[in-house]
Amino acid sequence: MKHLKEEKTFVLIKPDGVQKGLIGEIIKRFEQRDLKIVALEMFYPTVEQIDNHYPKDETWIKRLGEKSLSTYDKYNIDAASLLGTNNPSEIGKMVRSWVIDYMVSAPLVRMVVQGLHAVDMVRKIAGSTLPYQADMGTIRGDFSNDSPALANSEKRAVMNLIHASETPEEAKHEIAHWFGDFKAHDYKRFGVD
DSSP, X not given: OOOGGGOEEEEXXXXXXXXXXXXXXXXXXXXHTTOEEEEEEEEOOOHHHHHHHSOOOHHHHHHHHHHHHHHHHHTTOOHHHHHSOOOHHHHHHHHHHHHHHHHTSSOEEEEEEESTTHHHHHHHHHOXXXXXXXXXXXXXXXXXXXXXXXXXXXXSOOXXXXXXXSSHHHHHHHHHHHHSSOOOOOOOOTTTO
């Protein structure tokens, strides 16, 4: 059995996190909670890398469109007049393309974070994926204020600073996608390990 402190998760600092100069602050937040950075790199992603990062299956794309339609409904925005359709699959494809455009607009920082319940801890530290709903004290709550309503009306992705794997299985897949067959840096932290 693996030691509980060896759970790994994947984190991607997105273009707005890099452009706002938050790389160090984001890493600091993880390290302050006794998590270790065991792999780290700044890079420019290719469209292909980002395209392969996000799901392409019809169910996921339709769900993305349905979430967008519910946001439009909540704020009394006519999706058909703005986007030319009310079809959730078509809208999902549009949103997915906005996300890809956003993710290749600037360098990203990819990292593997390790520690006790790393997947859940990183997501808790990051805060809600919708920055306007994120609690103060989280990365998104402290440094971002964006919403799907604004993003959709401007035909762009929600700018929410970071991506963090949702499950250990997703983390394993994303680490393999972004780092390949990597060897984590193994080191002890003073007072933690």
